[in-house]
Amino acid sequence: MKLRKKVYIAAGTYTISLGTGRKEFHPRKPRPGLEHYIIEAGQGVLAQVSDPRVIDECVVGNFMAARFNRQGNLAALMPTIHPSLEYKPSTRVEGACGSGGLAVMTAMKSILADLSDVVLVIGIEVQNTVKAIYGADVLAGAGHYASHRKNGHAYFFPSFFSDRAGAAFKKYGHDEVRRAMTQWFVNAIEAGRRCPEAQEHHNRVEDLHALGNTPPNPTAFVDNLNVFDCSKVSDGAAGLLVLSEEGLAKAGIAKKDAVEIVGCGTSVANLTELPADPTTLATSRSAVEKAYGMAGVSVKDLAFAEVHDCFSITGILMAEAAGICAQGEGFDFVSDGGTRPDGRLPMNLSGGLIGHGHYTGGTGVRQTVDNWKQLTGKAGDFQLEIPANRPHGLVISMGGNDKTVVVFVAKQA
Amino acid sequence: MDLAQRYTNVGVIGAAGKMGSGIALLLTHEMALRKTSPGAREERFKLTLMDVNDEALDGLKGYLRSQMRRLAEKSTVRLRAHYADRPDLVENGEIIQAYVDDALDLARFTTDLDQLAGCRLVFEAIAENIDLKVKIYKQVKKLAPEAFIFTNTSSIPIRLLDEQAGLGGGLVGFHFYNPPAVQRLLELITSPTTRDDLVADAQQIAKDLKKKVIPASDIAGFIGNGHFIRDGLYGIAEMEKLRGDYGFAGGTYMVNRVCQDWLIRPMGIFQLIDYVGVDVFQCILGVMNQFIEGEELHSDLIDELMKRGVRGGQNPDGSQKDGFFRYEKGQISAVYDLDKGDYQPIAAAWSDRFDKALGGLPDGHFPWRALSRDTSKTAKLEGYFGNLAKAEGLGARLGRDYLKRSKEIGEQLVSSGVAAKAEDVNGVLLNGFFHLYGPINDYA
Ligand SMILES: NC(=O)c1ccc[n+]([C@@H]2O[C@H](COP(=O)([O-])OP(=O)(O)OC[C@H]3O[C@@H](n4cnc5c(N)ncnc54)[C@H](O)[C@@H]3O)[C@@H](O)[C@H]2O)c1
Numbered sequence: 001m002k003l004r005k006k007v008y009i010a011a012g013t014y015t016i017s018l019g020t021g022r023k024e025f026h027p028r029k030p031r032p033g034l035e036h037y038i039i040e041a042g043q044g045v046l047a048q049v050s051d052p053r054v055i056d057e058c059v060v061g062n063f064m065a066a067r068f069n070r071q072g073n074l075a076a077l078m079p080t081i082h083p084s085l086e087y088k089p090s091t092r093v094e095g096a097c098g099s100g101g102l103a104v105m106t107a108m109k110s111i112l113a114d115l116s117d118v119v120l121v122i123g124i125e126v127q128n129t130v131k132a133i134y135g136a137d138v139l140a141g142a143g144h145y146a147s148h149r150k151n152g153h154a155y156f157f158p159s160f161f162s163d164r165a166g167a168a169f170k171k172y173g174h175d176e177v178r179r180a181m182t183q184w185f186v187n188a189i190e191a192g193r194r195c196p197e198a199q200e201h202h203n204r205v206e207d208l209h210a211l212g213n214t215p216p217n218p219t220a221f222v223d224n225l226n227v228f229d230c231s232k233v234s235d236g237a238a239g240l241l242v243l244s245e246e247g248l249a250k251a252g253i254a255k256k257d258a259v260e261i262v263g264c265g266t267s268v269a270n271l272t273e274l275p276a277d278p279t280t281l282a283t284s285r286s287a288v289e290k291a292y293g294m295a296g297v298s299v300k301d302l303a304f305a306e307v308h309d310c311f312s313i314t315g316i317l318m319a320e321a322a323g324i325c326a327q328g329e330g331f332d333f334v335s336d337g338g339t340r341p342d343g344r345l346p347m348n349l350s351g352g353l354i355g356h357g358h359y360t361g362g363t364g365v366r367q368t369v370d371n372w373k374q375l376t377g378k379a380g381d382f383q384l385e386i387p388a389n390r391p392h393g394l395v396i397s398m399g400g401n402d403k404t405v406v407v408f409v410a411k412q413a
Numbered sequence: 414m415d416l417a418q419r420y421t422n423v424g425v426i427g428a429a430g431k432m433g434s435g436i437a438l439l440l441t442h443e444m445a446l447r448k449t450s451p452g453a454r455e456e457r458f459k460l461t462l463m464d465v466n467d468e469a470l471d472g473l474k475g476y477l478r479s480q481m482r483r484l485a486e487k488s489t490v491r492l493r494a495h496y497a498d499r500p501d502l503v504e505n506g507e508i509i510q511a512y513v514d515d516a517l518d519l520a521r522f523t524t525d526l527d528q529l530a531g532c533r534l535v536f537e538a539i540a541e542n543i544d545l546k547v548k549i550y551k552q553v554k555k556l557a558p559e560a561f562i563f564t565n566t567s568s569i570p571i572r573l574l575d576e577q578a579g580l581g582g583g584l585v586g587f588h589f590y591n592p593p594a595v596q597r598l599l600e601l602i603t604s605p606t607t608r609d610d611l612v613a614d615a616q617q618i619a620k621d622l623k624k625k626v627i628p629a630s631d632i633a634g635f636i637g638n639g640h641f642i643r644d645g646l647y648g649i650a651e652m653e654k655l656r657g658d659y660g661f662a663g664g665t666y667m668v669n670r671v672c673q674d675w676l677i678r679p680m681g682i683f684q685l686i687d688y689v690g691v692d693v694f695q696c697i698l699g700v701m702n703q704f705i706e707g708e709e710l711h712s713d714l715i716d717e718l719m720k721r722g723v724r725g726g727q728n729p730d731g732s733q734k735d736g737f738f739r740y741e742k743g744q745i746s747a748v749y750d751l752d753k754g755d756y757q758p759i760a761a762a763w764s765d766r767f768d769k770a771l772g773g774l775p776d777g778h779f780p781w782r783a784l785s786r787d788t789s790k791t792a793k794l795e796g797y798f799g800n801l802a803k804a805e806g807l808g809a810r811l812g813r814d815y816l817k818r819s820k821e822i823g824e825q826l827v828s829s830g831v832a833a834k835a836e837d838v839n840g841v842l843l844n845g846f847f848h849l850y851g852p853i854n855d856y857a
Binding site for chain 1: 486487489490491492493497500503504505506509
């Protein structure tokens, strides 16, 4: 399948990812709510267009505001960004932690259907409203409540990925896998330090390897992961525009400041089932293959990848799902620095979910913004030099335990 | 009777007090875990929380409710298994709430000592008063003849209490540190007459409550106060020496600083006395003086402060009351001046003179807070104390003398048999007082 017309991304922005680690974060002080983040991200986008009235439509990606913030109907919060959005169409989409990717995808569909030329996309989650142990209940909604929650772990999602890590330990050897997971963590923090909005931007820990190697504590957490293997609890939002060719002109955005989505893929897998092979991300792989196929590219054409690393183990398995390495080779690849900025295929240059932060329902939008930043030369201290013969960037946005996946391949417009 | 049976009927006397409330919390958690653990549902558990202060019992209820929630939140991984057979409890939030409810359901709050009838374990944390404790034990003995009694006494010899109350070896010293729910250290005091089965149970209970046990002999003050009280008396004596040149307030300020900064302790000696309470210090001093021979354990100054109502200790909200110092938001803001009968604010204009007299800190110095989290603290302490040994100035001299005295006290605790070995003395200071190094060291 090919896209029937060109679709562009531009005017990206994101707020800081607020949570433990950021100097601005005080657990006991009042914090900004949903409304604040929607406005900050939305106005950050509008500041990059000639006239706010060019926006035809809004899409907001969010996972669980109904529980974290006791707020539904987020689509109707969009007019708080600008009065001109009053009476415009607006849709909220949800696909767990893949909500952000789905939001971008939904906006694309509007462009492709000729319903809109300029769509404002916001991805948002504000989840420091509850302690982590209760947040685990909320996030567990990304799994199947009826079949898995009662017998599940207190830290429901970490335990799914702890099981994946455990399966990888068995298959490939504990030390080899552990080494790669720790290296993934180290890379994530170092990258986060280079991105001013990242949650780990203020991280000053000297010996990150030692920290990353902290032994797991199964009585307080899960069997095979320590807390550093996990993305943190974050508040934040990201925003961008999805545009048609006409939309770019209307918004006064030059091509050099936009990227073109040349391929995309979406896949879901049966929520009620556990993965057949815990050492692969089969759904992600299926979506990646669709996107490569549509774009007519292969992994050799990528300059970098921005993937969903809710846990260190996930990031490594993503490298395999994206075809960057063969199955089982992701561990050595990561341990040997293959995903670092100077490696064969740099990944998560602004820190990924572990280093940048993970405002769950907003992360897919944040990843798409980072992809746009890299390809348009706006990434500041984490900017990569994009090789002319490998001009593409990959985004993998994943919801649940590899259940809802959206993938984009983009290049500078 | 085995310990599992004993755990089904437990009492705390003085449960609403500073120590009693923490002990009540630890027992509520332990008993609730037993009550909800898979397979134990049929047994009846009863925790009787007794105090003469009815109003304070209301406060205890609130404290237990909020603290049990906190503990449940930390134990959810384990608690999910405890409620695995309850299909109605699915989310962490539901399980935490159920556990808090189950825990509070086993607690009974009362002002009536008779409610302890039938108890099998009794924890006592009332005032440090021999006659009162003995009187209460006698009543407990009647109400609950099978009960083992655990006293939290800070200083009174166990054997004396046991004999006066006719407990036949059924009393053990179970000396928690303040606050019991947080501090890991527990001094376990037994006398030659303490029953063996009680000692074994006490060891196991300490383990259940996640305490680090250090055994101490039945000599008034035991290890912790044996060191602290003498260390405090030394600080007072040093202050008296400086008083002529620097005044009472200046001397107090200086000795406290030497202790905190030159010795790299979490707080200076007078702040520590305030934290414990001048009243408590006086009381323990009195008990120790009564039972320890050949040593003058007394302070006119402490008596005088008490006469003037300078008592230290904490307010019910945990904030520090005025003592040697006055505090604002937990920080020292003024120092008591015995000569003026008032507090002298500590501003640079006032304290400069004393800081100058003490001189600078030796090279390689780190504040306690920074070192406490440092993985290479031992090497840094060695370097620093090496420099202190050679350093000049009043602060350095006072610091060296203080180190020496602290070591002497530690060695005396071993030689007089209070502690079995140097490591036990050091262990108490490290774990109970958060010192970074034990008093028996090579630095002095
Ligand atoms: N505070 C400390 O740092 C500390 C540390 C270790 C040991 N201790 C020891 O613990 C014991 C209690 O000290 P605390 O600081 O908790 O004192 P506290 O005054 O805070 O508590 C004592 C409690 O006992 C209650 N009480 C008094 N007489 C009673 C009676 N006849 N029956 C029932 N309850 C009665 C009081 O109402 C009060 O609630 C003392 O033996 C003390 O030496 C204290």
